[in-house]
Amino acid sequence: MALYSEVVMDHFMNPRNVGIIENADGVGEVGNAKCGDIMKIYLKIENDIIEDVKFETFGCGSAIASSSMATEMIKGKSIENALSLTNKAVAEALEGLPAHKMHCSVLAEEAIKSALKNYYEKNNIPYDKSQFPDCENCAHCHE
Amino acid sequence: MFVYADNAATTKMSKTAISAMTDYYENIYANPSSLHTAGQQAKEALEDARARVAACLGCEAREIYFTSGGSEADNQAILSAAKLGAMKGKKHIISTAFEHHAVLHTLNKLEKEGYEITLLDVSQGHNVTAGQVAEAIRPDTCLVTCMYANNEIGSVLPVAEIGKVCKEKGVLFHTDAVQAVGHLEIDVKKQNIDMLSLSGHKFHGPKGVGALYVRRGVMLSNLIEGGAQERGKRAGTENIPGIRGLAAALEEACANMEENNKKVVALRDKLIAGLSQIPHSALNGDPVNRLPGNVSFCFEGIEGESLLLMLDALGICASSGSACTSGSLDPSHVLLAIGRVHDVAHGSLRLSVCHYNTEEEIEHILACVPKVVQNLRNMSPVWRDLQTGKREYIL
Numbered sequence: 237m238a239l240y241s242e243v244v245m246d247h248f249m250n251p252r253n254v255g256i257i258e259n260a261d262g263v264g265e266v267g268n269a270k271c272g273d274i275m276k277i278y279l280k281i282e283n284d285i286i287e288d289v290k291f292e293t294f295g296c297g298s299a300i301a302s303s304s305m306a307t308e309m310i311k312g313k314s315i316e317n318a319l320s321l322t323n324k325a326v327a328e329a330l331e332g333l334p335a336h337k338m339h340c341s342v343l344a345e346e347a348i349k350s351a352l353k354n355y356y357e358k359n360n361i362p363y364d365k366s367q368f369p370d371c372e373n374c375a376h377c378h379e
Numbered sequence: 380m381f382v383y384a385d386n387a388a389t390t391k392m393s394k395t396a397i398s399a400m401t402d403y404y405e406n407i408y409a410n411p412s413s414l415h416t417a418g419q420q421a422k423e424a425l426e427d428a429r430a431r432v433a434a435c436l437g438c439e440a441r442e443i444y445f446t447s448g449g450s451e452a453d454n455q456a457i458l459s460a461a462k463l464g465a466m467k468g469k470k471h472i473i474s475t476a477f478e479h480h481a482v483l484h485t486l487n488k489l490e491k492e493g494y495e496i497t498l499l500d501v502s503q504g505h506n507v508t509a510g511q512v513a514e515a516i517r518p519d520t521c522l523v524t525c526m527y528a529n530n531e532i533g534s535v536l537p538v539a540e541i542g543k544v545c546k547e548k549g550v551l552f553h554t555d556a557v558q559a560v561g562h563l564e565i566d567v568k569k570q571n572i573d574m575l576s577l578s579g580h581k582f583h584g585p586k587g588v589g590a591l592y593v594r595r596g597v598m599l600s601n602l603i604e605g606g607a608q609e610r611g612k613r614a615g616t617e618n619i620p621g622i623r624g625l626a627a628a629l630e631e632a633c634a635n636m637e638e639n640n641k642k643v644v645a646l647r648d649k650l651i652a653g654l655s656q657i658p659h660s661a662l663n664g665d666p667v668n669r670l671p672g673n674v675s676f677c678f679e680g681i682e683g684e685s686l687l688l689m690l691d692a693l694g695i696c697a698s699s700g701s702a703c704t705s706g707s708l709d710p711s712h713v714l715l716a717i718g719r720v721h722d723v724a725h726g727s728l729r730l731s732v733c734h735y736n737t738e739e740e741i742e743h744i745l746a747c748v749p750k751v752v753q754n755l756r757n758m759s760p761v762w763r764d765l766q767t768g769k770r771e772y773i774l
Contacts, residue, residue, distance in 0.1 A: 240688075248685070249692060254758045269722035269761055272682050272702045272710065276760040292760040296684035296703035300758065 240297060241331040247301035252308050255290040262358065264350025267343055273299050275347040277307070281355055284315050291347070298330075298337040299344075305329050306344035315355075318348055319367060382740040385696045386581075386672055387530050387558060387731035392628070393583040399627030400585065403620040411617055412606065421619050428626035435633045436575065436592055437566035444591045444599070444609045445622050449557040449578035450481035451602065452591035455613075456553045456574040457485045457524055459593075459600040461494060463551070464521020470494045471520045473512060473550075475536075476716035477501045478526055482555055483712070486524075499525075502718040505532060506665045509540035516544070522551045527559035527575075531700055531713040531729060532664030533673025535563065542571030551597065557581055557589075561632030562640070562671055573597055577629075579621065583733075584628030588621035639734040643671040646732050646741050650674045653745040657752055659765070661774045663717060663727065674730040677719055679774045680762035681726045681755040683710075689751040695744055700727040722761070723773050 240248070257278035267273040273295035280288035289311050291303040306326045310318040323341035327333045333341060349368050356363040383391065403424065409417035411425050430440040446452045457472075464470055474486055476498040486496045497515050499507045512523055523545050528535045538554055545552035553574035556565065560575075561582025567575055573594045580586040593599050605614025632639070647669075651662060654676050663675040678686070683699030690697055700711025702725060709715070710724035719727075730744065756762040764770035 245688075245692075248688060251758065256763070265760065269725070271708055272721075272725040274760050292758055292763060294680065294759040294761040295682050296701070297688040299682075300685055 239334065240301070243305075243329070243331045244298060244301040244333065247304040247330065248297040251291075251300055251304040253290050253304065253311065254292070256292065257288060257290050260290075260351075262351040262353075262355030264347050264352070264354055266347045266350050267295070269294065272296070273340065273343055275299065275303050275343050277303075277347045277351040279351045279355060281315065286310050286313055286315065286318055295340065295343075296337070298333050298340040301330055302326055302333070302340040302344040303347070306341075306348060310348060315352060319352060321345060321348060380740070380743050381694045381696075382736070382743055383696045384730040384732055384736065384740075384744060385698050386733040387670075387729065388698055389580045389586065390583045390733060391735060392580075392585060392624070393631055395631045396584050396624040396628035400620040400624040403623050407619070411619060412608065425617055425619055425622060428622045431626045431630055432590055433592075435565075435629050436560075437568050438592055439595065441610070442592055442595055444593060444613055445617060445625075446589045446591055446613060447587055447618075448589035449479075449555065449576050449581075450589075452576035452578075452589050453479070453481040453524075453553075453555050454485050455599065455602050456576060456591055456593070457482065457489070457522065458602065459598065460522040460524075460551045460553060460574070461489050462600050463598055467521070469519045469521035471497065471517050473497045473499065473515045473520060473523045473525075475499045475501055475507050475525050477529055477532070477534075477713040478524070479530060479555055479557070482524055482526070495519075501534075501716050504665055505663065505717045506534045506668065507536060507541075509537050509544045512541050513544045513548070516548045516550055520548075520550050522553060524553040524555070527554045527556035527565075528563065528670045529664065529713060530558045531711060532675045532717065533670040533731075534665035535559070535668040535670060537668070538572065539570040545573075546571040558670060561629055562636070564636065567592055567594070579625035579628060582628050582632040585621045585624040588618050588625050590625070635734075640671045642734050643732060643736075646736055646738070647672055647674055649738075649741050650730060650732070650744060653741075654748060657749050659772055659774045660752075661723075663714065663719070670731075672732045674732070676728050677714070677723045677774060678726045678728065678752050679723055679772060680759050680765055681752060683725055683727050685755055686726070686728055686751060689754065690747060693743075693747045693751070695747060698729045698731075700729070701725045720773060 260278040261281040262279040265276040276292045278290045289307045293303045323345040327341040411422035433440040557578045560577040575592040578589040599612045603614045659679040683701030684703035714724035
């Protein structure tokens with residue numbers, strides 16, 4: 237049996253939405269190079285709809301696949317929809333991740349939330365802080 | 380194209396080794412402890428293998444103990460020396476910071492039991508010197524255990540010089556020579572080695588079998604109690620096919636060492652020269668005193684597991700010291716010990732080649748690795764930050 241599912245390998249070998257968006261409406265970066273995972277998400281938002289999304293990831297195969305899948309899952313969706321995306325949903329869409337790689341899907345969820353938070357802050361839109369996890373250290377993803 | 384470049388992890392068995400084993404599964408399968416003729420035939424085969432392994436190392440047959448592999452040999456050597464030391468009130472052990480876990484974890488265990496462990500720094504030249512060992516030796520030092528060659532970065536240690544220092548100071552010297560045996564010329568007597576661990580599957584022999592050389596006069600303690608096999612020092616029915624395969628593989632490797640190394644060093648140097656062209660990369664390990672088949676690099680801005688997966692898709696088997704390949708948060712202790720910071724250590728690649736590899740395979744690797752590194756850098760936010768000056772290059 238291979239380490240990763242076919243879906244993970246597809247999204248890793250042919251990642252969707254790689255790149256950056258100039259003058260993005262929201263940018264979020266989580267993780268750090270010390271831990272070996274960094275995800276950066278760029279959002280283009282119009283009328284509460286995510287018109288475009290791009291990502292850059294430094295990390296393992298499952299981190300790249302999780303970024304790719306998560307961006308696909310929020311593209312064209314409402315902000316509300318994107319905010320409700322869970323790491324579990326990302327992992328399920330990838331047809332599962334090995335237990336020690338689940339943190340990669342957590343990182344994807346948090347990168348999107350971080351980008352949305354940045355959008356709220358840029359536009360002075362009030363938001364519920366409890367919706368956004370503290371991503372200051374890696375430990376909570378690696379429990 | 381399929382390219383196996385992970386020979387430091389394990390090797391393909393040689394045809395000689397395989398054919399040396401089959402007879403002992405099919406025909407001479409009796410227990411060497413049995414009294415009957417068939418058993419005594421197996422016993423003869425065992426002792427013949429022991430003599431042949433001893434000849435390859437420059438020691439006596441009775442100084443060779445067969446084990447299940449390198450890890451067991453390391454454990455037994457270190458724990459035995461520690462016990463001998465404790466009997467004399469000496470509980471200080473010297474080793475290096477880049478040993479294999481079979482050594483380091485055994486030392487951790489001893490530390491918890493009250494031993495004092497000194498791990499020598501390996502950041503200068505990615506190696507240690509005999510001078511460092513000499514300086515670290517104290518009146519209560521009972522053992523120096525330094526690997527012969529490093530499995531991840533290929534540095535070959537000055538074993539003969541360390542052996543000389545240990546002999547002069549009257550301290551036992553063990554070397555984990557798992558990566559060196561069958562690849563480098565070893566003479567345990569000339570090099571003043573008291574104990575040496577080796578493993579069959581690192582020189583085209585079978586897995587699950589290794590050996591420990593112990594100089595006559597050094598008291599070995601058992602890890603496994605039971606029957607009187609291996610002069611009473613390692614219980615359990617001997618793995619005769621494995622031992623026959625190990626001996627045949629070792630003899631073959633030693634007989635062809637010069638010829639093989641000439642080829643392997645040329646392949647290695649071609650890889651090193653080619654990969655050095657990749658910007659913001661660095662060779663890990665001692666560039667001069669280096670295992671013939673080891674190539675180890677760090678590439679800034681990328682992570683090793685994704686590099687391995689992409690190379691795997693291109694048919695290349697390699698390995699990495701990144702955290703993601705180890706299942707922990709930290710990258711390889713070896714890369715950290717030589718002074719690579721976490722960010723860079725995550726982007727490591729080890730290619731280990733042998734005489735079965737071809738020029739064409741090396742060219743395939745050299746065609747693939749730069750492309751894959753660039754591909755991963757193109758999607759890396761770290762690389763973008765480095766390129767835009769938001770982050771400073773380390774390599």
